Amino acid sequence: MRDLVIIGGGPAGMAAALAAREAGVEDILILERDQALGGILQQCVHNGFGLHTFGEELTGPEYAWKYIDKVVEKEIEYKTETMVLSISPEKVITATNATDGIFTVEARAIILAMGCRERPRGALATPGTRPAGIFSAGTAQKLMNCAGYSVGREAVILGSGDIGLIMARRMTLEGAKVKAVCELMPYSGGLARNIQQCLHDFSIPLKLSHTVTEIHGRERLTGVTIAEVDADRRPIPGTEEYISCDTLLLSVGLIPENELSLCAGIALDPVTGGAAVTAARETSVPGIFACGNVLHVHDLVDYVSEEAATAGKSAATYLRGAQEKNVDLLLRTDGRIRYTVPQKITEKADTTVYFRVAAVYRNASVSVYSGEKRLFTKKRAKMAPGEMESITLPASVLPENGELRFILEEEK
Amino acid sequence: MYDIAIIGAGITGAMAARALSRYRLKICILEKESDVAMGATRANSAIVHAGFDAKEGSLKARFNVEGSRMMEDVCRELGVPYRRNGSLVLGFGSEDRQALETLLNRGQKNGVEGLRILEKEELRAMEPHISHEADCALYAPTGAITCPYQLCVAAIGNAMDNGADLFLDFPVSAIQKTPEGFCIHAGEKQVDARYVLNAAGVHADSVARLCGDSFFSIHPRRGEYLLLDKTAGSLVRSTVFKAPGKMGKGILVSPTVDGNLLLGPTAEDLENKEDTRITAEGTERVRRQAAGMVEAIPFHKTITSFSGLRAVGNTGDFILTFGESGVLHAAGIESPGLTAAPAVAEYLVTLLLEKGLSPEENPAYNPHRASAHAFREMTAEEKNAVIAKEPAYGKIVCRCEGVTEGEILAALRQNPKARDLDGVKRRTRAQMGRCQGGFCMPRILELIAAEQGIRPEAVTKCGGASRILTDKEDTTCGI
Known part of the structure; x- marks a missing residue:
């Protein structure tokens, strides 16, 4: 029996662990699926992190390292390359890794910090072929930034979420030509500062009220047809434009990753896709808390850290039996x-x-x-x-x- | 010199190869794509049809019913999922009721067991999410579902384990008669064989013409599908059809053996035998028709869409016969081709033996193949015993489908070896879940590169030029 188990060792999981320790919880275990702590920050090599939290501009890995250092310093236990398979409503966690095999941990309290995933192409049912060269923006980011691969030379980006904007700049810096960023809505879903710094500064056209209407190419992508959409987001005939490209990046939404929450019997908010929580970030199952992008998609990691600290502190209060x-x-x-x-x-x-x-x-x-x-x-x-x-x-x-x-x- | 060359590694060729591997024969399978199961077998409704659709007396009817009876055992031997979930053909109004009566009669004549008409109340009790407009249905308890590409992979793998050879990237370009049989060319490559079985799917007529047979033609009929997340998979238990029209059985709504919900197909006659595009109209048609059959389908849970080409012959029935050239053709295998495949294979073997193929049995023949899903079906204790020996089974690579590194490595090593990302996907389901490979594709790409000893940049999605990564040296900024 562990006092507190945290699912996910990204920014939310680490900040929650540190806040819980600060509030007196000694027995903490973080379970992280990746090879290292840090979560998605590890692939976010651009700057702009930490302005609120640390008053300085950091890259993603630098921001993560500030927390990883503290987790190590405070001797908070963590297991990496460990995937949680299920959580029961009784707070029994089943997980697997190469050294322990499949094991269970009983927890008095749990903090969910699994983050989110990207909406894939399939969800859009975009007409056309299904060639190589179509990536969700975050997958391309991981390939480029973590492994040093190159994903393409001429790109179109569908969706102007922050990852799409960041990747427009990143691919340009890598020598690729980003021909357009298409956004279905009449406004961008990304931060104003990213539109300026990632598109305008590089003269990358942002085509609002546009979508990709057909994907071309049999083996590798050869081009896309884009078109303007009307108020009902339907393509307007006659506005089609063919753009040749070998890469299509999709930044069409993030979905909080709550399969484990569902198996623990936690009630979700249909709008956020995350758990419905109290101000303490406690879910409908007493003693299970949630924070970060698994709860709702944040713009800035600083807010994730802040929310995670609330969840960590709340878990400590719960463990003390001092909830009011x-x-x-x-x-x-x-x-x-x-x-x-x-x-x-x-x-x-x-x-x-x-x-x-x-x-x-x-x-x-x-x-x-x-x-x-x-x-x-x-x-x-x-x-x-x-x-x-x-x-x-x-x-x-x-x-x-x-x-x-x-x-x-x-x-x- | 091979005893027999099978052209086409789809379900028909695969089942025939497996059936032939019972005999002491040198068998080769020639496939133009970079993997098996790349044509209609890859993208179809995954249904084991009960057998009430095909006209009585036709080859389709005969082999449908026989195949349907064989399928459960075949799937068990090959370690492929199979579920007898039953099928329903919905009737809306009196005209449909007549159509259902016709199907009932036809099914009974074809020898389908347990068919009966359900009235609204019983129908709703069985499937609460069926449209309120449906007032009756034909129920076929022997209808089932399986996974067509896994079945094909497993049948080819089993044939290979029993001694058959598989040649991929072998697009047959010429077939010459020789004194001993045939010489089959694919560009520079060639193989010799005493007998040839043409199971080339939509291309079967082109292959037949290469050896001088032109007594049939095939055209592709495109079917588009939508696949929904597993959280939608239990909306219906049975496979739900609508009373049939001229262009096939219409749209169906069905659970898959993997727990997803499958909607489709459309039916669109094409000229181009490679045109597996999906279209906005097709997607819309699938949605509209499916919504008319089953209520509250959560379309926002669509995780992918795809299309397949059925090989529609010009005779209206399966074409299973020798041509004047002496080549045995298995052509026009449209629906119920998947269901019929095990029975068609037996029939083809009989024809070949009658023609003089040696009936000596293969003493080493083993009908079983280790299931690709063996690991996931184990208890936790059994899994831990495996992980203790092979730690890769403790590492989950694909989180959506819970696929371990060990299973991916097995797919890269077991006959027929996966060679690319889609090959791994079809064998293990990794990249097939709700994130569609967003998280695991980079890792699988590296596993493929390491296993094959190639650069990551050389790894493809599905062979040919479908590379995922581009070479750094070539980019304008490559310093």
């Missing part, structure tokens, strides 16, 4: 606000609520209502789906129970 549940509030959204994390508040304390909006809104306000009563409101000049927003509700405004409705209102 003195309110019972369900957070609801209006559609314009797509989701909130947390989805529940159970403790009367200052609570930061993260959320994403469904479209680009200018001069809008976000208000929180309990019944007809407005508890809180905050104005924003601009909100976009690509940027995670947050508001902090003071403990003093929180009612005892009921629903907190999050409403977005545009100024007329």
